[in-house]
Amino acid sequence: xxxxxxxxxxxxxxxxxxxxxxxxxxxxxxxxxxxxxxxxxxxxxxxxxxxxxxxxxxxxxxxxxxxxxxxxxxxxxxxxxxxxxxxxxxxxxxxxxxxxxxxxxxxxxxxxxxxxxxxxxxxxxxxxxxxxxxxxxxxxxxxxxxxxxxxxxxxxxxxxxxxxxxxxxxxxxxxxxxxxxxxxxxxxxxxxxxxxxxxxxxxxxxxxxxxxxxxxxxxxxxxxxxxxxxxxxxxxxxxxxxxxxxxxxxxxxxxxxxxxxxxxxxxxxxxxxxxxxxxxxxxxxxxxxxxxxxxxxxxxxxxxxxxxxxxxxxxxxxxxxxxxxxxxxxxxxxxxxxxxxxxxxxxxxxxxxxxxxxxxxxxxxxxxxxxxxxxxxxxxxxxxxxxxxxxxxxxxxxxxxxxxx
Amino acid sequence: xxxxxxxxxxxxxxxxxxxxxxxxxxxxxxxxxxxxxxxxxxxxxxxxxxxxxxxxxxxxxxxxxxxxxxxxxxxxxxxxxxxxxxxxxxxxxxxxxxxxxxxxxxxxxxxxxxxxxxxxxxxxxxxxxxxxxxxxxxxxxxxxxxxxxxxxxxxxxxxxxxxxxxxxxxxxxxxxxxxxxxxxxxxxxxxxxxxxxxxxxxxxxxxxxxxxxxxxxxxxxxxxxxxxxxxxxxxxxxxxxxxxxxxxxxxxxxxxxx
Numbered sequence: 001x002x003x004x005x006x007x008x009x010x011x012x013x014x015x016x017x018x019x020x021x022x023x024x025x026x027x028x029x030x031x032x033x034x035x036x037x038x039x040x041x042x043x044x045x046x047x048x049x050x051x052x053x054x055x056x057x058x059x060x061x062x063x064x065x066x067x068x069x070x071x072x073x074x075x076x077x078x079x080x081x082x083x084x085x086x087x088x089x090x091x092x093x094x095x096x097x098x099x100x101x102x103x104x105x106x107x108x109x110x111x112x113x114x115x116x117x118x119x120x121x122x123x124x125x126x127x128x129x130x131x132x133x134x135x136x137x138x139x140x141x142x143x144x145x146x147x148x149x150x151x152x153x154x155x156x157x158x159x160x161x162x163x164x165x166x167x168x169x170x171x172x173x174x175x176x177x178x179x180x181x182x183x184x185x186x187x188x189x190x191x192x193x194x195x196x197x198x199x200x201x202x203x204x205x206x207x208x209x210x211x212x213x214x215x216x217x218x219x220x221x222x223x224x225x226x227x228x229x230x231x232x233x234x235x236x237x238x239x240x241x242x243x244x245x246x247x248x249x250x251x252x253x254x255x256x257x258x259x260x261x262x263x264x265x266x267x268x269x270x271x272x273x274x275x276x277x278x279x280x281x282x283x284x285x286x287x288x289x290x291x292x293x294x295x296x297x298x299x300x301x302x303x304x305x306x307x308x309x310x311x312x313x314x315x316x317x318x319x320x321x322x323x324x325x326x327x328x329x330x331x332x333x334x335x336x337x338x339x340x341x342x343x344x345x346x347x348x349x350x351x352x353x354x355x356x357x358x359x360x361x362x363x364x365x366x367x368x369x370x371x372x373x374x375x376x377x378x379x380x381x382x383x384x385x386x387x388x389x390x391x392x393x394x395x396x397x398x399x400x401x402x403x404x405x
Numbered sequence: 406x407x408x409x410x411x412x413x414x415x416x417x418x419x420x421x422x423x424x425x426x427x428x429x430x431x432x433x434x435x436x437x438x439x440x441x442x443x444x445x446x447x448x449x450x451x452x453x454x455x456x457x458x459x460x461x462x463x464x465x466x467x468x469x470x471x472x473x474x475x476x477x478x479x480x481x482x483x484x485x486x487x488x489x490x491x492x493x494x495x496x497x498x499x500x501x502x503x504x505x506x507x508x509x510x511x512x513x514x515x516x517x518x519x520x521x522x523x524x525x526x527x528x529x530x531x532x533x534x535x536x537x538x539x540x541x542x543x544x545x546x547x548x549x550x551x552x553x554x555x556x557x558x559x560x561x562x563x564x565x566x567x568x569x570x571x572x573x574x575x576x577x578x579x580x581x582x583x584x585x586x587x588x589x590x591x592x593x594x595x596x597x598x599x600x601x602x603x604x605x606x607x608x609x610x611x612x613x614x615x616x617x618x619x620x621x622x623x624x625x626x627x628x629x630x631x632x633x634x635x636x637x638x639x640x641x642x643x644x645x646x647x648x649x650x651x652x653x654x655x656x657x658x659x660x661x662x663x
C-alpha cells in the first residue's frame with residue numbers, strides 16, 4: 001500500500017488504524033462502512049451533499065493570497081479560507097456528510113463529542129438543518145472555557161452534556177459518546193469529529209473533508225499556474241490537516257507539514273504533541289500515536305487551544321509521519337499566539353487559535369524552504385476556522401480586557 | 406488454574422473487583438473475602454484511564470486506584486495473591502496497558518503469577534493475533550465478548566477462539582447495576598449454545614441474588630461487577646466495605662446455587 005491508497009479492508013493505514021472497540025459496536029461499524037461507501041458512489045447522495053455545501057455552507061471556500069503577511073513571512077502565503085464557511089470552520093463539511101448519511105441509514109439521532117465546541121456547534125447546526133435529534137458531549141473543563149459555544153449548541157436545539165469524569169476534556173467526552181453509542185446504536189449515529197476512532201471513521205471523515213485539498217489544488221493551479229511548495233495545517237485529531245493534505249499526497253514535490261500543539265513546550269511535558277512526543281498504542285478505537293505513560297495510561301494533554309487539546313492523532317497521520325510523506329513539528333502556545341496577532345494586524349483576519357498553530361509553523365518553515373529552493377517559496381496554509389470562539393482566551397493572553405474595579 | 410476447573414454440575418458466580426482499590430493490599434483482602442463468601446471465579450480489573458465500556462461505579466474506583474499510583478505490576482502481584490487461594494483468576498483489561506507492557510511479557514508474568522487468562526472488552530478476535538499466539542503458548546484462557554448485536558457469523562468466529570467461557574453481554578450498554586436484567590440475554594445465550602459447548606457467562610446489570618438466580622436459570626456463569634464494587638465505594642471505611650461485599654456475595658452465591 002502506498003500513502004495515496006488506504007486504508008485496507010480492515011481499516012489499516014500501514015500498522016495504524018483498526019477497530020479496538022467493544023463487540024457491541026462492530027455491527028454498527030460494519031453497517032457504516034458499507035453505507036458510506038454506497039452513499040459516496042450514489043449520484044443522488046453526492047449531488048445533495050454538493051448542493052448543501054454550495055447553497056448552505058458556502059463552498060468552495062476562497063483561496064486568498066495574504067500579501068501583507070507574505071511580506072513579513074518572506075514567502076507567498078496562500079490561505080484556504082475555511083474560516084468563511086457556515087459555522088466558521090472546515091467541520092461543516094464533515095457534519096453535513098455524516099448527518100445526510102444518518103438520514104440515509106434511517107436513524108433519527110446524532111451524538112457528538114466536542115473540545116473547543118466547534119464540532120459540537122457544527123453537528124448541532126447540521127442536526128437542526130436536517131431535523132435530527134442531537135446530543136453533544138463536552139468535558140466540564142471545556143464547557144467552562146467555551147461557554148459561548150455551549151449556548152450556541154443549546155440555541156440550535158442540541159442537548160449539551162457536561163462530562164465530569166477523567167480530565168473533563170475532549171478525551172473524556174469521547175469516552176462518554178462511545179458509551180452512549182453502545183447503548184443507543186439502533187437509532188443513533190455517532191458523528192465523530194476528526195479522522196480518529198475505529199474503522200471506518202478515519203477514512204470516512206477524511207473522505208468528507210478532502211474537498212478542502214481538492215478545491216485548494218485546483219485554485220492554486222488557477223491562481224499560480226502551479227502547485228504550492230508546501231501545505232501547512234494544525235493537527236489535533238487531524239481532520240483539517242488531512243482534508244487539505246489528501247489531494248496533494250500524490251504530488252511528490254509538494255511538502256506536507258502538520259503542526260501539533262506544543263503547549264508550554266514539549267520539553268515541559270505540558271503539550272498535546274502526540275506524534276512528536278508520544279508513542280504507538282491504542283486509544284479510542286484505533287492504533288495510533290498517543291501520549292501515554294510507561295503503563296499505557298493516557299497522559300493528559302495541554303494546549304491553549306481547546307480544539308487541539310487531545311492526546312492522540314488520527315491513524316493516517318501516524319502513517320504519513322512514519323513513511324515520511326508528511327512532517328510533523330510542535331508549535332508552542334506562545335508561537336501560535338504571535339502568529340494569531342500577526343494575522344489580525346496584517347490581514348484583518350482573526351483566526352481560530354488552532355489555525356494560528358498552522359500559520360506559526362508556516363512562518364517557521366518559510367526561511368528554511370527559501371534556502372532549500374533558492375527562491376521565494378509558495379506556502380499554502382489551511383485557515384481551518386475563525387477566532388470568534390477564542391476571543392476570550394486571546395484577549396486574556398494579550399491583556400486586552402478591562403480590569404473590573 | 407484455568408477457569409474450566411470451576412465449571413461442573415451447577416452455574417458459577419464470577420465476581421469482579423479492580424486491583425488497587427481501595428489500596429493494593431486492601432483490594433487483595435477484599436477479593437479474598439469475596440472468594441470465601443462464595444465466588445467461583447475471580448475477575449480482577451486493571452484500572453485504566455479511558456474505560457469506554459465501564460459505567461460510573463467501576464470508573465470511579467479505577468480512577469481512585471490510578472490516582473493513588475496503582476501500576477500494572479501491582480495487578481500481577483494481586484493476581485498472584487488471589488490465585489494462591491486456588492480460585493481461578495482472570496484479568497479484565499483494556500488493550501493498551503497490555504500492549505505497552507508487552508503482550509508476551511504480560512502473558513508470561515500473568516501465567517507465572519498463576520493467572521488463568523484475560524477478558525478483553527476492547528479487543529475483538531479480528532485484532533487479537535498477537536494475544537492468541539502468546540495465550541496458547543502459556544495455556545491462558547481467552548474470554549472474548551459477544552453482544553446482542555453480533556451477527557451469527559461473528560458469534561461463531563468469536564467463540565471459535567474463546568477458551569474458558571464466552572462472555573455474553575446481556576444488554577446493549579455499559580457496566581452498571583440495573584433494576585431488571587435483560588430479556589435479550591436468554592436469546593443471546595441460546596444463539597451462542599448453537600455453535601459451542603463452551604460455558605456461557607452473562608454479565609452487565611446483575612445486582613442481587615434474585616437477578617443472579619434468574620440469569621443462572623439459562624446461563625453457565627453469572628458475572629457481577631458494579632454492584633460488588635459499589636459495596637467498597639459507598640462504605641464508610643474498609644472494614645464496613647468488606648462486610649457489605651461479603652453480604653452481597655453470599656446473596657448472589659445463594660441465588661446462583663438455587
